[in-house]
Amino acid sequence: MKFPAWMAAVVAALVxxxxxxxxxxxxxxxxxxxxxxxxxxxxxxxxxxxxxMVETARIFDKRLQVLPAEPERYLTSExxxxxxxxxxxxxxxxARAFYRATGGDExxxxxxxxxxxxxxxxxxxxxxxxxxxxxxxxxxIVKSQLDIINKGxxxxxxxxxxxxxxxxxxxxxxxxxxxxxxxxxxxRQQVASRLRAEGEEQANEIRAGADRDQQVxxxxxxxxxxxxxxxxxxxxxxIYADAANxxxxxxxxxxxxxxxxxxxSGGESVIVLERNDPFLQYMRSDR
Numbered sequence: 001m002k003f004p005a006w007m008a009a010v011v012a013a014l015v016x017x018x019x020x021x022x023x024x025x026x027x028x029x030x031x032x033x034x035x036x037x038x039x040x041x042x043x044x045x046x047x048x049x050x051x052x053m054v055e056t057a058r059i060f061d062k063r064l065q066v067l068p069a070e071p072e073r074y075l076t077s078e079x080x081x082x083x084x085x086x087x088x089x090x091x092x093x094x095a096r097a098f099y100r101a102t103g104g105d106e107x108x109x110x111x112x113x114x115x116x117x118x119x120x121x122x123x124x125x126x127x128x129x130x131x132x133x134x135x136x137x138x139x140x141i142v143k144s145q146l147d148i149i150n151k152g153x154x155x156x157x158x159x160x161x162x163x164x165x166x167x168x169x170x171x172x173x174x175x176x177x178x179x180x181x182x183x184x185x186x187x188r189q190q191v192a193s194r195l196r197a198e199g200e201e202q203a204n205e206i207r208a209g210a211d212r213d214q215q216v217x218x219x220x221x222x223x224x225x226x227x228x229x230x231x232x233x234x235x236x237x238x239i240y241a242d243a244a245n246x247x248x249x250x251x252x253x254x255x256x257x258x259x260x261x262x263x264x265s266g267g268e269s270v271i272v273l274e275r276n277d278p279f280l281q282y283m284r285s286d287r
Contacts, residue, residue, distance in 0.1 A: 020052045027063040031095050032056070041096045058104050064091050064161060067110050071167075072118050074125035076133055082125060085167040088117055090153065090160040098157030109156055116152035117163065120145035134168055141165065 023046070024030045030043040033056045043057075050057055071085040090113070092098050102108040124141045125133055133141070142163040149160050244251035 020049050022048055022050065022057045022059070024048060024059055027061065028059050029062045029092070029095050030057050030059045031099055033058065038096055038099065058095075058099060060092050060095055060098065060104065062092050062095075064089055065106075067113060067117075067160075069114050069117065072121070074122050076125060076128060076130045078129055080130050081170070082130065082133055083167075083169045084121060084125065084165060085169075086117070086121065086163065086165045088113070088149075088160050089162040089164070090158050092157055093159040094154075094157035096157065097155070101156045109158060112156055113153060113158065113160075117149055117160070120149045121163075 022030070024043055026045045028045065029041075030048065031038055032040040032043065032048075032050050034051075034054060039055065048057070067088040067090055069086060069088070071083050073081055073083050076082060098104070098109065102112070121142070124145055128141070142165065146160065146163060149163065153160050240251075
């Protein structure tokens with residue numbers, strides 16, 4: 001079955017038309033290659049034409065892209081290992097340079113950007129101590145290196161907008177973790193020892209204060225007791241004096257009985273006295 005000539009002409013025209021028209025979507029850019037050479041660049045969104053069979057179009061995404069990377073190990077200024085997990089955010093800035101450098105292969109661009117970013121991070125981590133790298137402002141780590149990174153990325157037609165550190169850890173196979181734990185343990189022990197010393201000092205102060213208060217209380221009690229005893233003895237002496245003044249003979253008799261009781265309290269006492277000794281006056285039968 002033969003097709004009419006006009007139908008073949010229509011089909012050929014459609015093929016030529018489809019081969020000469022291409023569409024660039026929003027957020028993309030295109031370049032046109034004429035026999036492999038870049039003839040037109042930075043074609044924005046919309047409908048564009050090219051010579052069929054002679055020119056080809058390459059369309060690239062100019063939107064922001066996240067460039068992931070594997071965690072990298074670096075050494076701090078103290079020669080201690082740290083593992084840095086990061087990602088970069090960039091986009092194609094120069095489609096011509098991007099095509100010439102990578103052939104339009106985004107994976108190749110990522111592979112070539114990774115060493116540039118890693119070297120910049122290495123310079124910053126190497127200049128910092130472990131404490132500065134872990135507890136410092138991470139934006140400061142990449143801020144000073146972003147311009148250096150973009151100088152290298154410009155050769156690929158790419159611009160890095162931002163670089164973020166997701167995580168900064170100590171490698172599990174590094175001695176740094178043991179050193180950190182030992183340092184933390186030593187710090188906690190130092191704090192515990194200081195608290196114990198302060199507690200012991202306070203306990204000693206409390207004991208000393210209690211002992212001092214005890215001595216003061218006992219001294220005051222003894223003083224009051226002596227005072228009461230003195231007052232009691234004075235009162236007893238006064239009573240005895242009053243009794244003696246009222247009946248001196250009875251008072252003398254009572255005092256003699258008390259002297260006899262004390263002298264012969266043991267039951268075996270022997271006293272040698274003269275017969276007329278006054279001590280025996282109340283023992284004589286003539287009284």
